[in-house]
Amino acid sequence: MTEQSLLATLSGVRLHIFHPDSQSVRAFCASLTQLGCHSQHSWPPAASLSTDTQLLLVAIDMHQQPLLTPLFISARERDIPIIALADSHNARLFPLLLQLQPNAIAARELNPFALIVQMIGTLKTVRHQQRLRAVQQACQARSERLAQAKSVLMQTFGLDESGAYRLMRSEAMNTRSSMEYTAERVITTLQK
Structure with missing residues (x-):
């Protein structure tokens, strides 16, 4: 740098x-x-x-x-x-x-030079930590939505957890869409 x-x-x-x-x-x-x-x-x-x-x-x-x-x-x-x-x-x-x-x-x-270096390092570290927290929160939200979609499939079709996951994965592959998109479709379509 x-x-x-x-x-x-x-x-x-x-x-x-x-x-x-x-x-x-x-x-x-x-x-x-x-x-x-x-x-x-x-x-x-x-x-x-x-x-x-x-x-x-x-x-x-x-x-x-x-x-x-x-x-x-x-x-x-x-x-x-x-x-x-x-x-x-x-x-x-x-x-x-x-x-x-x-x-x-x-x-x-x-000591202006030392303090400016400290400020840069602190800001970079804190910003990096904030980005990591945002990624972790996004992953957590993704996991929760997938779990919610599996639950909807389990309740609707009487599947076990692995069967619900396989059904979502199969649908995602057949429609060439992501698991997140498939989970959202399951939740909005079946949960009414």
Whole structure:
């Protein structure tokens, strides 16, 4: 993969950075804008997020724990990936990080190059996981429709499960159609 295609991963991404204000944060936001990101910056963390937020970068601060927990729960419910920005020398943060379960962890001191690499990796991983979930859901739905069609055939014609499957498979082959299409036809035709 080329550098351009990797950076294209960030183009158009809407992210929110919860981090105490500093010159380095403002410079990082400006860099993200140059890469085509739409970034917002605020502090302290807030439980409510913009409806179009696609990625969160959150500075982890023990004093903000009451605000962090609802923020992470809300982001997880909306399937928004989170990169926690934590001080790796502060061992007291580890239990909080385990509780919050971010998608990734990076250094709290902003290293733009390292953080951009982390953002690209996190987005690619989360998008891949979302595609896998969609495929799994489609396979599950397919299996459920096939099972429903077999059940209809079993009830209608008094067949056992393997007989119903053989009948559907034979019909699919004779009509040169897929098992899914045949199952839909069985369900819509016989289930009335």
